[in-house]
Structures are given as structure tokens and as C-alpha cells.
């Protein structure tokens with residue numbers, strides 16, 4: 001169970017607005033956080049961290065030891081989005097993805113990357129008959145093809161060989177599988193393992209075995225297995241078949257972008273990078289990126305960031321507050337017409353619903 | 357350029373009907389092949405190979421050296437689908453995927469896995485506004501995470517570590533990238549590389565570098581890059597943006613199932629496992645599997661197998677015949693109502709159009 005720091009003291013919250021649309025959506029997320037806790041006695045002690053491409057361009061730093069240590073002292077992290085303009089030559093060595101975002105996930109042992117996918121009433125999506133979509137992807141966050149265990153020889157020559165190794169441990173797989181089953185117990189008691197066991201026999205084998213093992217402790221949870229390629233088919237033809245999906249880091253990355261798309265776009269998709277043990281702060285962020293092309297124009301939808309605040313509140317044990325944020329977002333989504341609103345207008349509308 | 361054996365002698369064709377619905381769809385594909393070449397002087401000298409789960413259940417063999425050598429002597433291969441009932445305990449050691457299907461692709465150096473994706477007029481699909489979908493995925497077929505370069509230690513214990521290595525060579529990547537650019541020259545001169553370069557920096561790096569290198573030789577071809585996760589979003593929100601996608605073995609597997617789904621289902625998706633050098637026979641097969649649940653019931657759609665015949669004809673240089681098959685299929689698809697037809701009825705209808 002996550003600790004409940006707010007019961008005894010202000011919650012230490014790291015805020016990383018980041019790059020592009022990050023600061024804009026985080027500003028709205030913070031408004032919502034302030035509004036939902038106003039008058040409750042729950043206080044947040046916020047520390048702002050300037051991290052991302054803009055920090056790199058200013059200082060040449062991606063993630064310093066000092067910043068990392070300071071972040072580790074926090075109770076939770078709210079992150080907007082990081083990443084500069086694709087192809088910017090000045091960012092060649094910035095390594096924002098591996099050196100900052102993935103570094104935080106790995107250093108803070110965010111072994112559960114929790115990505116709910118829900119098609120809210122009133123939200124238009126690309127599917128003609130979407131049906132009832134409401135599932136959660138439990139994506140492993142610290143192993144698999146993401147470990148950075150690769151290299152190349154004769155790089156840049158016609159004889160180059162470039163390898164990349166997916167590392168999967170019983171320790172790492174079992175803990176995330178357990179989390180998925182516990183979550184399924186609180187939902188509709190269905191878990192689907194997604195992998196590619198017929199081709200990746202070793203990486204797939206350990207996942208299959210541990211799901212089977214943990215399943216035996218949950219006789220009331222129905223378990224099935226779907227290959228990752230087939231899973232993408234189901235996501236567009238029958239997404240309602242899923243409740244809790246558990247999968248590895250790379251497959252989870254792919255499936256959650258697709259899931260975001262079928263539920264109305266990643267402008268709505270929230271995520272939590274969770275360290276369930278509470279050893280390190282968990283980090284909440286929209287699934288979308290920094291979208292530099294629309295940055296600073298108040299065009300970004302802050303909903304994903306705001307729903308990430310709901311996940312953050314839930315993680316802190318503030319389930320009532322989390323539910324209030326989700327309901328306010330749901331109401332806002334249901335009432336959306338075609339008229340475009342600015343980032344701030346959407347945030348303000350959600351705040352107004354919270355205060356109503 | 358592929359050889360044109362039909363100009364001097366009968367074309368040696370290996371037919372592998374396989375398991376489940378494989379024999380049913382291959383029967384229709386053969387009808388179409390016979391019909392389109394009837395009276396043309398083009399003859400096929402067919403050899404049938406009993407391979408797949410049923411062969412394993414009968415003899416304990418997956419792919420014998422003798423069969424493999426005999427297959428290598430052929431000019432081309434038509435394959436239905438292989439694979440038994442999922443979870444059948446008798447197939448535990450059959451290893452149909454790695455030991456038969458992938459073994460053929462690797463042994464016959466099928467480095468291009470060609471998967472066209474087209475939404476034909478009249479075909480219902482899951483997208484509300486699909487737009488104009490007509491692209492080809494050039495999936496690498498002999499490298500990447502599919503090489504089988506994995507292993508585990510302390511297997512089955514709480515200390516298991518299971519690794520799986522993606523191997524990418526300049527030799528292997530460059531040749532498939534060249535194929536993609538040559539194909540783009542004959543289409544709308546657009547190539548999209550799909551990978552995950554921001555995370556899989558070494559595997560992604562070699563792909564990026566070689567695409568950039570080959571692109572310099574094709575100044576008239578527009579090149580862009582999309583991360584695999586974002587590519588799945590585009591496939592459901594703007595599939596028309598793609599023309600030729602080039603990608604690795606695993607990403608190609610995932611994208612082509614999704615692409616099949618958005619273009620009306622993998623019952624329509626054809627593929628060619630191509631050895632462009634002509635050193636070994638190329639193999640043509642529907643993207644779908646053996647679907648044991650509907651096998652023997654004349655419920656399967658043979659269209660994917662029939663379109664695979666069109667790819668086969670094209671590969672042999674029989675472009676006129678290929679076009680006639682495609683047109684007959686297109687006409688059949690456009691005229692389909694809601695009334696269900698048997699596998700044979702669909703095949704017969706397409707044959708009738710060819711003869712009309």
C-alpha cells in the first residue's frame with residue numbers, strides 16, 4: 001500500500017513541466033490539484049525541476065546526480081513532457097529519452113507503468129463501433145528490451161552488427177504480474193498476458209510461466225494469452241474484450257499508444273510510473289510527448305495531464321479526491337462540443353466543475 | 357529481377373496446405389492459379405508437402421532435411437497456414453512456428469516479407485473514416501528479434517534470467533532497405549522507416565543510418581521516420597499517410613496485423629516471403645493463421661490466399677496474370693453483400709470472374 005504522507009505533513013511533490021506543451025498542460029494539472037485539495041487541509045510542498053531539452057540547451061545537463069537525489073526525496077512526481085524538436089542538431093547528445101525519462105523510470109524503480117484506457121461518453125474516436133472500452137495496461141517499466149543492453153561493432157561500416165538484448169528476470173516479471181492480478185481482483189477479474197511467446201521463446205517463456213504461477217493463487221481471475229500482433233487487431237475490432245493487460249515494456253509502449261488512439265487520442269491518456277513498494281517516488285505523466293509544433297500556443301489538451309493528477313491522488317491514498325477529478329473530467333468530456341478551447345479554458349472548466 | 361522459369365519449362369511449385377483452414381484456402385488459391393493460366397501455355401509442376409501440426413502428430417517430424425532440400429529445388433512456394441490447436445499438449449515439442457515457418461523463412465533467406473495493405477472498395481472495416489488506404493509494409497524477414505538468439509539461466513526458479521537478443525547487420529538491413537526504396541520508386545516515392553530509435557539506440561541506429569545512406573541514392577524519394585508506437589496511432593487515425601513502410605521483423609509483424617485489421621481483416625491480407633536474389637524459392641502465404649476453431653467448415657475466406665497467388669505470379673514475372681487475379685478479387689469484394697458464402701463459393705466466384 002502506498003504511504004499517506006498527507007496524514008502527517010505536506011506532500012512533497014516534484015513538478016517537472018518539461019518541454020514543448022509540457023509547461024502548459026502541467027499548469028492546468030496544478031490548478032486542478034490545488035482546487036481539489038483546497039480547504040481539505042491537504043497541502044503540497046512543491047519543488048520545481050527544470051529538466052528536459054531546454055535545460056540541456058541551457059546547461060548541457062540531462063539529469064544531474066544532485067537533481068536525481070533531490071527527486072528521490074519527494075513523495076511523488078508530476079511530469080508534463082520532455083523532448084525537443086525532432087532532429088534539432090543541438091540535441092544530438094542530449095539523450096532526453098534514455099538519459100532523462102527512462103533514467104527516472106529505472107532509477108526510481110518504476111516497475112509498474114499503469115496506463116488506463118477508457119472511452120469516455122461523448123468522446124469521438126476513430127472506430128466506427130468502439131463498444132465499451134475500459135481496460136488498464138500494466139506495462140512493465142524496468143526490464144525487457146528497454147534495459148539499454150545493446151551495442152554495435154564495426155559501427156558505420158558495411159560490416160556493422162548491432163545488437164539489443166531484452167533482459168527479463170523472474171524477480172522483475174513476477175512483481176509486475178502480481179500487481180496486475182491484484183488490480184484485476186479489484187476490477188472484473190480478467191487478466192490478459194500479451195507477448196510473442198511463439199517467437200521470443202525465452203523472453204516469452206518466463207512471462208508465461210510466471211503468469212501461470214501467479215494465476216494459481218488467484219483461482220477467481222480468468223487468464224488468457226494473446227500474441228502482441230493479434231492484440232493490436234483486438235484493439236480495433238473488439239477492445240471491450242480486455243480488462244487488465246499485463247505485458248512487457250516494449251509491447252506495453254506500443255499497445256498503449258494504440259489504446260490511446262482508439263479511446264480518443266493520446267491527448268486524453270494518463271499514466272503512472274509506479275513504484276508500488278514506496279521506496280521511491282512514483283511519477284505521473286500524460287502518455288503524449290512534448291509536441292513542440294504546437295507548443296506555447298494554448299492548443300494542447302491538458303486532460304491527459306489532469307487525469308494523471310487523478311492517478312497521483314489515487315496513489316497517495318486520496319481516493320475521494322481522485323474520483324472527484326475523474327468525474328469532473330468525465331463531465332467536461334461529455335459536454336464538449338465542436339468549439340475549440342484553449343489549454344487554460346479546458347483546465348478552468350474542469351476546475352469550475354470541481355468547485356461547483 | 358526474379359527469374360522467369362515459365363518461359364522455358366513448367367514452374368516448380370511447392371504447395372504446403374498446412375493445418376486448420378490452410379488446406380481449404382489453398383484449394384481455392386490453386387483453382388485461381390489454374391484458371392488464370394489455363395490456355396496460356398504456362399504450366400505448374402506442383403509438389404505437395406505435408407507439413408505442420410498434423411504432420412508432427414503423425415510422424416513426430418517438424419521439417420526434415422529431406423523436405424527442406426526438396427523445397428529448395430522449387431521455383432516458388434504456396435503455403436496455407438500452419439499450426440495446431442493452441443495449448444494442445446501433444447504439440448508441446450512441435451515448435452511449428454520456429455521449427456517450420458520461421459525455419460523456412462530463414463533457411464530460404466526470405467529477407468523481404470512483403471505485406472501490401474489496401475482497403476478495397478466495398479470492404480467494411482473497423483474505422484469510421486478510413487480514407488484511402490494503400491500501402492506496403494516491407495518487413496525484414498531474417499534478422500532482428502526473430503533470430504532466436506535467446507536463452508535463460510536458472511530457468512523455472514525465482515532467480516531466472518531470460519534474455520532475447522535482436523541481431524541487426526548492415527548486410528541484412530541494407531538489402532531490405534534497398535528493396536523498399538526500389539519499390540517506392542515504382543509507387544508514390546515515399547518511404548517511412550518505423551522503429552524505436554529513441555529507446556533501442558543500437559538496433560535503431562543501424563536502421564536509421566542505412567535508410568539515410570540509401571536515401572541519398574534516391575533523391576526523388578521522400579523519407580520520413582515514425583516511432584513504432586506512433587505508427588500504430590497513424591494506422592487508425594491517418595493510414596493514408598503511408599506508402600512504403602520499411603521496418604524490422606518484429607515491428608513488421610505487429611504493424612501488418614494491425615494494417616490487416618484496418619483494411620477489413622486478415623482474411624484479406626496476403627504476403628510474400630521473398631528472396632529477391634532468386635537463390636531460393638520465395639514463399640507466398642496469407643497473413644492469417646490456421647484458425648483451427650473454424651477448420652473444415654468452409655467458413656474461411658480464401659481471399660488472402662488468392663491474393664497471395666497474385667503476389668506469387670507477380671514475383672514470377674507474370675504481371676498480367678497477377679493483375680487479372682487482383683482485379684477479379686477486387687470485383688468480387690466490391691460485389692459482396694451481407695450473405696455468407698462458403699470458402700469454395702468465394703473461390704468459384706473469383707474463378708468465374710477470371711473466365712468471364
Ligand SMILES: CC(C)[C@H](C(=O)O)[C@@H](O)C(=O)O
Pocket residue numbers: 097098101102253287554555585
Ligand atoms: C519517449 C519514450 C522513451 C517513451 C517510451 O517508449 O516509453 C514514450 O513512448 C512512452 O510511452 O512513455
Ligand SMILES: CC(C)[C@H](C(=O)O)[C@@H](O)C(=O)O
Pocket residue numbers: 198199229453454457458609643
Ligand atoms: C506465426 C508467427 C511466427 C508469424 C510471425 O510472427 O511472423 C505470424 O505472426 C506472421 O506474421 O506471419
